[in-house]
Amino acid sequence: MAETSITRARGRPKGFDDQSALEAATCVFWQAGYDGASVDQLCRAMNMPRATLYQSHGGKEGLFFAAIAHYVDTRMAPIAAALGPDGSLRDDLTAFFAEVVKLATADPATLGCLISCVLADAAGTNCAFRDELDRRYSALEALLAERLRQSRWRADASVSPDAAAGLAAATARGIMLRARSGQQSQDLAPVAAAAVAALLHFSD
Amino acid sequence: MAETSITRARGRPKGFDDQSALEAATCVFWQAGYDGASVDQLCRAMNMPRATLYQSHGGKEGLFFAAIAHYVDTRMAPIAAALGPDGSLRDDLTAFFAEVVKLATADPATLGCLISCVLADAAGTNCAFRDELDRRYSALEALLAERLRQSRWRADASVSPDAAAGLAAATARGIMLRARSGQQSQDLAPVAAAAVAALLHFSD
DNA sequence: ATACATAAAGAATGATCGTTCTATAAATTG
């Protein structure tokens, strides 16, 4: 351990990009589901040999976790950003649900939500998946609760900010599910508007 | 066609009950997902030979449709019944969401919703499944809209009964998804209460 | 130039997949 320098990459360099490979895998899982996506299919989409997949992610399950993390980083980031410190609660919630609708309907090949449609299904038998699902849901609910607590809450409101955050998150999940069934953006917009209006009744 | 009597069952009688067999298949799909449930596993749970399965339902896909119909008849019926003509809107919505929470958390082996967790995943690649998902969602939303239209709507409400029904249905789906992640009944109750409070703001 | 470490490509693994088929058993109809 006298050598302080990091181990440099030696040998043949990887012929593919990690990010674009994860992006491809994400879409395959998103479309076909966890069980429905075969390792062959994933490797073809990623342009990655099976051996490399097993070395870098340990297997199909590890790749799925990596795909979920990639999905959260790239697809959920705008949703979380909508709750940022700037803007009124109305504006933030409107932007939040608009991003939800956009994510779930943007690409006809990947309708709905990787977490709420695919991971939720896989969570039925796999405990690690169920725990991951719980963590991801809790994270978004915490973000929403924090944003709601920044607004003045109605004195007579029988609903706590935490409960309202749970309601907002549940509505967002329900909207993404509805997109999975084929509903278009314009059909979901009134539901998103209703969600904003409903949530605003608890504050101010 | 002169014979008006129906064709009587002849030959060896079936050694199993159709309803209990469908019930068993429903739980297997509910737990393992569509792709995750194998025909062997289904046959064992139903106590039905493979040949019989293929003769009576045509295959795995047909059995899945039958299981969904059975699920709607047995599990969704109390949810729809909560919207019945008796009772105030508050009572009906409270009962509605209580039944949703109960369904999604009743059995730890079958968390969440067969439609919103399993069918929604399978709808990603199979068009017949996507159409079925859309039909089931539309049916519940129509029921909710009908119930909401029976109550007096606020004159200044910018949200239509249809949009509010979409919001209620989306919230119900989101609650069932949250149950899939392991949230208990008592954790979901505040969210259900918030949903009722939010929806009531649109009427009266 | 030689040695070495890693990626790539694909063959091979045993298991399991959904489906079909054949043969046997049981119950009703004539």
Next chain:
DNA sequence: CAATTTATAGAACGATCATTCTTTATGTAT
């Protein structure tokens, strides 16, 4: 009692599954 019809039981099917292994190629470091 025959004849017929249907359910049962399990073998068999080719295909595909996730995973592992072997071989070859290609890069850097000494």
